[in-house]
Amino acid sequence: MRKPTNVEDLAAKLSAAAHAPLVAPPQDEAAPKPRPQRTREASIPVFIRLPGKLHARYEAEAVARTKVSGKGVTIQQVIIEKLEGGL
Amino acid sequence: MSRFVYIGGRKGGCGKTTTAHLLCLGAILHRQPATYVLTDPEKKLKTEGRPYGVIDGKNPAILAQIIAANANVANGWLIVDGGGNRPAFDAAMAEQADLCLLPFGDDDEMTDCVKKDLEAMPGGLAWPVNWPSNRLAAAEAQRHIDGLTQAYPLRVILPPILDVRSSKELLNQSLENPSTPLRAAARRAFEVMTDRYDERVPGQGAAAAE
Numbered sequence: 001m002r003k004p005t006n007v008e009d010l011a012a013k014l015s016a017a018a019h020a021p022l023v024a025p026p027q028d029e030a031a032p033k034p035r036p037q038r039t040r041e042a043s044i045p046v047f048i049r050l051p052g053k054l055h056a057r058y059e060a061e062a063v064a065r066t067k068v069s070g071k072g073v074t075i076q077q078v079i080i081e082k083l084e085g086g087l
Numbered sequence: 088m089s090r091f092v093y094i095g096g097r098k099g100g101c102g103k104t105t106t107a108h109l110l111c112l113g114a115i116l117h118r119q120p121a122t123y124v125l126t127d128p129e130k131k132l133k134t135e136g137r138p139y140g141v142i143d144g145k146n147p148a149i150l151a152q153i154i155a156a157n158a159n160v161a162n163g164w165l166i167v168d169g170g171g172n173r174p175a176f177d178a179a180m181a182e183q184a185d186l187c188l189l190p191f192g193d194d195d196e197m198t199d200c201v202k203k204d205l206e207a208m209p210g211g212l213a214w215p216v217n218w219p220s221n222r223l224a225a226a227e228a229q230r231h232i233d234g235l236t237q238a239y240p241l242r243v244i245l246p247p248i249l250d251v252r253s254s255k256e257l258l259n260q261s262l263e264n265p266s267t268p269l270r271a272a273a274r275r276a277f278e279v280m281t282d283r284y285d286e287r288v289p290g291q292g293a294a295a296a297e
Contacts, residue, residue: 011151013179018128018147020175 099171113277120163127170136261215247
């Protein structure tokens, strides 16, 4: 048994320990960086009907690009790129 | 100086209070004086009908006086009952005590908690308490003891304190006339504890406390 130096010291130590928080307060950390906001150009939804052959061609291209890139490429993306290229 | 035993552990309901009262009763049955000290602010002190001294040590200043005064007591046992969810208090008390006991029951949560306590208190000893006496249940619970003894050799007290229904007497009723099973359990627990005390503090154990 460790001999206490005096009763006051022991009382202060026990009192501090009895009221110690169970979980240590979090360290001061730098504020998290705000995520960059994506700016999207205003867009307007349009419904169009494509001829079957044209749809099949764009669909084949979307599938091929999906396989190459590993990311999903939609027919809509392909059509938009074609339209942009034509301008 | 009387022998100072602290019974701690961060897990509530693991058997600290039951073990403390059981050891006090065991000391009395071995004709050695004992004093129980309550430190858990959430518990109410029951002094009636106890064959041993009962002191309220919930106030840290008073508890410090009790520990300091213990140095002037010639014999006997000072059994201090900790409270759950106070790991810092447990560590501070374990530094002061001659022997620190960490009771745990037969479930995964209690075993995980006692592992943390054994890490936090290098002098502490884990003690399986309220242990199943049924053969099949004991076989199932043995894995908890095996895991701990493997991870912390020589830091698990055996045999366990078996679960006896009459242990409820310790907390709920007068202890003026304890039942025979309770007396046997208290004597046995005290003997097991004093064996470990003698190992830790040679020459200061049960014989010196008389």
